[in-house]
Amino acid sequence: MSNNYLCPRCKGYLNVGDHLVFNVKTKKPRGGLIFLSPEIGNYQVIKHPHFELEEGELVEFFCPICHRKIHCTRNPYFARIVMVDSEYNEFEIIFSRKVGEKCSFKVKEGKITEFGKHASRFNDMFKSLQSNQPFKNI
Numbered sequence: 001m002s003n004n005y006l007c008p009r010c011k012g013y014l015n016v017g018d019h020l021v022f023n024v025k026t027k028k029p030r031g032g033l034i035f036l037s038p039e040i041g042n043y044q045v046i047k048h049p050h051f052e053l054e055e056g057e058l059v060e061f062f063c064p065i066c067h068r069k070i071h072c073t074r075n076p077y078f079a080r081i082v083m084v085d086s087e088y089n090e091f092e093i094i095f096s097r098k099v100g101e102k103c104s105f106k107v108k109e110g111k112i113t114e115f116g117k118h119a120s121r122f123n124d125m126f127k128s129l130q131s132n133q134p135f136k137n138i
């Protein structure tokens with residue numbers, strides 16, 4: 001079994017085939033579906049060509065199943081989902097909501113792995129994730 005990705009709110013599966021599916025809203029305001037790679041650190045976005053995402057825009061992420069916002073409570077600049085690996089270990093995956101910004105964190109009880117060339121912009125976030133907060137409060 002490969003990794004599964006879940007909505008942190010309804011625990012529905014966000015991975016379908018080789019993609020993670022999200023409902024996003026832009027400032028325009030306009031909504032659309034995007035596919036992201038389940039490989040953390042791969043920032044390829046697949047979308048309908050008429051659904052435009054502006055570079056640098058902060059988009060809102062919603063679960064396509066329960067339609068709730070899936071932003072990180074500790075820092076709403078980031079979106080947050082849950083990853084379950086093949087041995088049923090749970091991780092929090094936190095990634096930037098800014099279009100074109102390559103920054104993700106994989107978190108498990110204060111152990112953090114960072115991904116993406118822009119991750120160094122967020123050293124404060126990295127430190128805050130390391131602090132000893134309950135897992136579910138991320």
Ligand SMILES: [Zn+2]
Nearest residue numbers: 007010063066
């Ligand atoms: Zn959901």
